[in-house]
Amino acid sequence: MSLVNQFRSEQPRSALVAPSALVRQTQQRKQHQQWLIYGARLLLVIGVLLFWQFGSGTLLDSSFLSNPLAILHQTIIWLSDGTPWYESTLVMNTAVTLEETLLGLLFGIISGLILGFLFGLQPTLERIFSPFIIVLNSIPKIALAPLFILWLGIEIPMKVVLAAVTVFFLIFLNTLNGVRSVDQHLIDAVRLMGGRKRDVIFKVILPSATGSVLTGLHVAIPYALIGAIVGEQIGANRGIGYLIQSCGEAFNPAGVFSALLVLTLIAALLNAIVNLIDHKTSHWKASLKLSSSNQS
Template sequence: MSTTDDLLTPAGRQEGPVRVALPRTWWQRHGSTTTVWSLRLALLVLLLGFWQLAADRWIDITFISKPSDIAERLGEWAADGTLWLHTWITVQEIVYGFALGAVTGALAGFVLASLSLVYRVLDPFVMALYSIPKVALAPLFIVWFGIEMHMKVLLAAATVFFLVFLNTAAGVRDVDRGLVDAVRLMGGNRWHIARKVVLPASMTGVLTGLKVAIPYALIGAVIGELVASNRGLGYLINDAAAQFDTAGVFATLVVLSVIAAVLNVVVGLLGKRVNRWKPIDE
């Protein structure tokens, strides 16, 4: 945006749009966000209160546990180090798998979707691979890569890859052809079109793929731990279920939910940064 000095003509007359900051109270600036978060907190407290009340009164506690027992189990695991050990292992698998799948998916989607003929040839094969349940891949990945951490990382990456690839490819193929033609008329080559038009316009698809892929990164890592592992949150779920420890199972699910929420926040911040070029909605 131009500064005030740039908008002044030699005669001192101001031209172009001028933004005037209107004084607003704290509530006018943050009231909507505060209301939303207050309602979210109230809903969470209401649900937890009802759960605590219903447990062992109307529903057998063996099946649903109760919030106080889940909090107690989390406290026990945090005190003896069990929570931190297994959470750190799963977080590494999720982050590495998510990063690997996201980077390769975005690059493949951008390159292949830019090559129309190649994309049309490979599209049915990609969809066939995408349609394979990732749970069915776990035994095969164990045979190929063993039961160490890299097996869970690759399984999570394979799950994330297709979601990011398909959304990125859709974003590239939906680029306004008028913008592409305009750059060509101004003498731009394929590199200019890719960097100045296709890449920025496809970021919406990339970010959508990243947001959708977050829970699937967790699923891929936890499935690998459930199938073959003696460490990680998936192992904790297996161990707690084998002992009919419902509170332990729910406690692990709470930790996984927190990890997913943190990843969502990170992707949201990334989205705000890469979308700064877009015009502000009035």
């Protein structure tokens, strides 16, 4: 075999081996960086907890900040003071707050999505109602709580409405912005290919607005919790907000931090669900970016 034929026979093999090795090296490097980030986060949390625990009573005032072991002890007491377990103080109050938050998110998201898409697709409606929406959105939602108490009492519906109103404007404005920012070239391309209005909505506008909607969801989750907690602190006899209020009045910082820990876990769980939805819909955004690049 001549040197030229030998070079030609070996070239595809080397061309295939080199990129695969480079890909493996890149993946290993990313994996090592990810583990380094996880390790740094874990060390940071452990360091803060150790400083908090051993500094409590000396460097830190335990009557205001408590300490991790006291918070853990309070959490265990609240989890074991009911028979069966789901009637314990922490589980029952967490269930109430979680119900209020989820219902507030549900109603706020549905109404915000519907009106956001409707106003985005009908600019005339948006121009008519825009001043009123701006005025209503500028009102602090917490200031509406006494009014909702007068209308609905202090039970769960009042907290649900307060959380839903807070979530609604976040979802509505992000959805409206997402619909407005759709690439007009994509809409024109679908219409040139004979697509109907339904095709434009479901194949272009809806996928394009998904990113803005998910951003609104990430922002809306803590605000839904704020609406539920504030409603419970203003008037309630159960819920995490009620626990925080009662522990604060009893000068029990361990109870306050234990309740805050539960709120943190709820927010983390809801954000994880939104991240999962974002991951599942990422192929929409990738296909739209590819279509936009082809159009340009």
